[in-house]
Amino acid sequence: MAGSGAGVLTVDLGAVVANWRNLRAVHGAPCAGVLKADGYGLGAAAVGRALGDAGCRDFFVAHLSEGVALRGAIGAGPMVAVLNGFRPGEDDGAGLTAVMNTPGDVAAWAAAGGEAILHVDTGINRLGLTAAEVEALAGDASALRGLRLRFVMTHLARADEPGEPMNGAQAARFAEARRRLPGAPFSFANSSGIFLGLGFRSDLARPGCALYGINPTPGAPNPMRQVVTLEAPVLQVREIAAGESVGYSATWTAARPSRVATVAAGYADGYLRSLSGRSVAVQRGRPLPLIGRVSMDLLTFDATEHPELRQGDRVTLIGDAEGIRPDDLAARAGTVGYEILTSLGPRYERRYVGG
Ligand SMILES: *Cc1c(COP(=O)(O)O)cnc(C)c1O
Numbered sequence: 001m002a003g004s005g006a007g008v009l010t011v012d013l014g015a016v017v018a019n020w021r022n023l024r025a026v027h028g029a030p031c032a033g034v035l036k037a038d039g040y041g042l043g044a045a046a047v048g049r050a051l052g053d054a055g056c057r058d059f060f061v062a063h064l065s066e067g068v069a070l071r072g073a074i075g076a077g078p079m080v081a082v083l084n085g086f087r088p089g090e091d092d093g094a095g096l097t098a099v100m101n102t103p104g105d106v107a108a109w110a111a112a113g114g115e116a117i118l119h120v121d122t123g124i125n126r127l128g129l130t131a132a133e134v135e136a137l138a139g140d141a142s143a144l145r146g147l148r149l150r151f152v153m154t155h156l157a158r159a160d161e162p163g164e165p166m167n168g169a170q171a172a173r174f175a176e177a178r179r180r181l182p183g184a185p186f187s188f189a190n191s192s193g194i195f196l197g198l199g200f201r202s203d204l205a206r207p208g209c210a211l212y213g214i215n216p217t218p219g220a221p222n223p224m225r226q227v228v229t230l231e232a233p234v235l236q237v238r239e240i241a242a243g244e245s246v247g248y249s250a251t252w253t254a255a256r257p258s259r260v261a262t263v264a265a266g267y268a269d270g271y272l273r274s275l276s277g278r279s280v281a282v283q284r285g286r287p288l289p290l291i292g293r294v295s296m297d298l299l300t301f302d303a304t305e306h307p308e309l310r311q312g313d314r315v316t317l318i319g320d321a322e323g324i325r326p327d328d329l330a331a332r333a334g335t336v337g338y339e340i341l342t343s344l345g346p347r348y349e350r351r352y353v354g355g
Pocket of ligand 1: 034036154155190192206207208209210
């Protein structure tokens with residue numbers, strides 16, 4: 001529960017919509033919105049409504065429960081597809097679209113009739129029919145009878161590495177699978193795949209991370225707008241003498257008389273403990289080094305160069321400034337921007353602007 005004294009997470013829905021339009025222009029064909037894990041931690045309902053208002057007609061979530069909640073938020077009309085799949089009737093009339101990942105899924109949906117998405121695995125080896133299973137399906141004229149394939153889809157394993165031959169190999173395997181199956185629209189690229197060029201274009205790309213400002217072209221400038229700002233209040237500012245330490249295990253010791261600002265966020269809020277000693281906050285455009293261990297509910301910063309900082313001031317933990325973008329925090333924590341965003345905790349108050 002967010003409350004007074006909690007951090008404030010501001011989500012720029014105008015930037016999400018601008019990113020979606022930009023992705024659609026680069027793709028040169030329609031783009032869905034991938035809203036799994038509560039819209040990568042930013043709020044699937046708000047993001048879904050903003051994208052729906054902008055004309056997005058297709059959404060993907062991972063879990064059935066996410067699909068039911070999203071349908072409630074955006075209303076009837078757009079496709080809401082469930083990547084992890086579900087069996088006929090389980091969506092309780094929410095009008096969700098199942099992704100069929102196994103021959104058993106195909107059999108169940110063919111028996112029920114209607115429409116579903118067929119997921120073909122082309123090398124990531126997580127979900128979807130194998131090449132042999134596609135072959136068996138293609139050889140059985142009755143297997144798909146009564147079933148409309150809304151899309152045939154596959155998922156890239158290394159789309160963020162444009163030089164990787166695996167991308168082209170997956171494209172070739174996908175083309176081969178589609179040749180064997182009944183004609184249907186197809187869905188291919190994720191965010192990074194959109195930037196791989198014409199061979200990765202499809203009837204519906206499935207961008208997720210890039211909508212939320214994560215760089216889909218690592219190593220090259222980020223073409224996306226930043227979406228997230230996280231600010232948290234200073235709870236206390238204290239003066240310590242040279243030689244005193246800060247935080248659990250006393251991992252940081254003051255080399256000079258210092259000011260320490262204690263801020264209301266911690267690893268329980270998704271500010272990863274592995275960032276200890278490796279990050280900064282920003283206040284009035286200037287960095288404050290993170291010192292000591294990240295603890296559950298508190299962060300400590302060296303505010304010696306910020307004599308004006310007071311209890312109640314807010315510092316920026318994530319924002320559109322050098323060193324504190326989600327991708328920057330990810331690099332310092334040894335992870336990816338996706339994990340920084342999906343870890344953002346429920347104690348932050350979420351504010352939506354630009355919708
Ligand atoms: C998560 C996911 C996406 C979106 O991927 P991004 O890299 O976030 O753009 C697309 N398709 C599938 C199957 C996914 O699981």
